[in-house]
Amino acid sequence: MTGYLYQCELALLELARRSWDEATIEVRMELLDDIEFLNPQDNTPLELLQSKHREAAGPLSETGKDFWRSLASWIDALKNLSGPSGTSMPLLRLVSTQIAPANTFLQQLRPGADRDVSNALARMEEVAQDEDGPDGTAKDRALFMKLTPAQRHQLVSAITINDGAPVMSDLDSSLAKELGITPSDHAQAALDDIKGWWYGMAVKLLERKNPERMLPSVKAEQLMCRRDEILGRYAGKSLPITETLSNLTQAEIAGYADRLVVTQMRWIGLPDDEVAMHLRDYHYARAQRSEWLRTFKITPERLEEYEGELHYEWESAFRRRTRRVRADMSEEDRQSVGQDILDDTMDRAADTPLNPGSVTAPWIGKGSMHGLSDQADTAEADRAVGWHPDYSELCKRHTETQEQ
Structure with a gap:
């Protein structure tokens, strides 16, 4: 249950993080992936994000389900897109609360100067073909090896591992920072109000049966508008008046x-x-x-x-x-x-x-x-x-x- 709630709040955190630079970017959940960010111009996915929450500290495994099932999910999702090229391939992110160990392909796929796609791909192919690997990921590893070498390289090039993410109980401080909520007597109340609004939006994003209640996506602009409303409520901020009154004809x-x-x-x-x-x-x-x-x-x-x-x-x-x-x-x-x-x-x-x-x-x-x-x-x-x-x-x- 915590994992599902984490996915919901992580979507809020990621949307808030992007809102300062990409106000029109949109988020949706549980269609192609756990969380997706869309190009507002043509509604194509810019990013597919897998959310993995583990309460217990520990390493992110090269042979574990968290990575290989995420990979299989991405392969399936990309089949639903119209032949992504190198320029249109979405970013594929795995956000995990666990840590990628040193000298693993997981560490080599982190963002930054030490990122090494070629060595990561070679190591992934070794792990995928290991006959002694766990049965729980055998089908997912086989699915990866069915891709052509060029497809495997293109796929791995798009993957980014964000390990060591804050656990559920530590998300509030990150959320407050990204939402621009400064420490004050009302900071927690304001954050709770924004989260309450967001959970209502998440229910609509996850609706599949009733079209009248369904919400296809949420824009960063909507989040920031609600944030400004709530913070303005505590600060007594007035809305701008742009209309000039005159008698009607x-x-x-x-x-x-x-x-x-x-x-x-x-x-x-x-x-x-x-x-x-x-x-x-x-x-x-x-x-x-x-x-x-x-x-x-x-x-x-x-x-x-x-x-x-x-x-x-x-x-x-x-x-x-x-x-x-x-x-x-x-x-x-x-x-x-x-x-x-x-x-x-x-x-x-x-x-x-x-x-x-x-x-x-x-x-x-x-x-x-x-x-x-x-x-x-x-x-x-x-x-x-x-x-x-x-x-x-x-x-x-x-x-x-x-x-x-």
């Missing part, structure tokens, strides 16, 4: 005429000038949020959390204002209650920051709240927002009318 306002966001305001008798004012917040909040998502200033997960916070504020206002609504109350009075709900909700939304402890332009919260009202006829119960005391029933009729 009549054509822009007309474009929203049939949207539920406007219909909801009509249900409470809001005049045209106030509808236009609220639509301005909605319009520019949508644009700003899209810009943040596009430029990796915020993640969809944080926006979802934020909408949950906004919904809580709306619910507080809605329940307080509707607790005295009677069955015999006139429609005019119901609309008046709805206007009070809208005003209270907008005040609360304006004071709800996207990053706790930071400052967010008031129209972001107000416009985002209108975004929830625009989805009230399709949203799940825990996200539906409305102004009229009977908005739920009105939305139901609205949907039925549209379907007809």
